[in-house]
Amino acid sequence: MAGKSFLIDTTKCTACRGCQIACKEWNKLPAGETKQTGTFQNPPDLNASTYRLVRFQEYPSEKNYMVWYFFTEACRHCMSPPCKTEADKYVKDCITVDKNGGVQFNEKTKELGANAEKVKAGCPYNIPRLNEATKALVKCHMCYMRVDAGLLPACVKSCPTGALNFGERDDILKLAQTRLAEAKKKFGDKAELINPDEVRAIFLVADTPAKYCEFATY
């Protein structure tokens, strides 16, 4: 079965961070105390109570004085998740793939102990985080309860601009090609989809992926 997928069209993102907060709100994750570091990116990184984070990068640009890239980052839900391969070596089925293709970390990740670091390192996108209090590995779970009930994931539901899209994988792949063609027309040939065949959270970027996020691709 093809399952579900996301298309994250960064060219439509205004970095309102509605997705980031909707995720926090739905999962009832607490706020963390942060400091102003000179960027709107806040908190500075994903953490045990932030499964989705909007990353901000700015670069000088000859044409527009500066460009500002937004990258709403969460788990990519890989088609063949390397985190699962790694985790299965230590605690079988502490990471599973659900019927929609969502990669799910469950309570058994608490049994990973010191091996949790190896599972974290196994993720090419640097997504899993350790909940220091419960010792469980946590990350985006594709809102499986909502999707099961026929709802959109909280982040996608909140997106006002159409940057975040979710649906059947076949439909999303088609939409991705349409949006890619639009982006190439507007932003030039650098526009690309990041690893569309490997992941279920496909990013469309207008420039080199690494300019958006250190771990945008590998």
Added chain:
Amino acid sequence: MHVTRREFLKISGMASALGALAGLGFDVLPIKSYAAGLDTMTVKETTSICPYCAVGCGQIVQTDKATGKIINTEGDSDHPINEGSLCAKGASLYQLAVNPARWTQVLYRAPYSDKWEEKTWDWALDRIAVNVKKSRDAGFVIKNAKGQEVNRTEGIAHIGSAALDNEECWLLQAIMRSLGLVYIEHQARI
């Protein structure tokens, strides 16, 4: 039976997790529930309008039928303004109501005091009424410099809020005008 939100989440979480396990058989899903607001048997849905800015996005507020407490808020897909979407502020609406940092008591700091005291609403409203009357009378102008009848008070100003709805605005306007205020402002113009 009194059920707190935490207990409610626990109960519904166990039910959902069991249901998911029974349905899929092979899947080991997280035991913790993320499913607040999905069980229509226990949840009541009420439409509301986001209070934060003038866009006026529609929201659905889901409350526990037993306790009346809010367990989830999200954008209203049927609302013509936002069609289900929300910005960061709108998406955070839940914690406007359910928030351990929220004040539930009237706090009063006396002039020159360096600490807050807890007071009752009756005490606070009486005190506000007395002070409003005092300031209004002290700043009341019957005739201006040209001798024209103006009947206004220049001792009080009012700053409104984008979080007010139409009816609240009407009430405030009526109260302030009847007191004779002329300095009536709104944060969006400042």
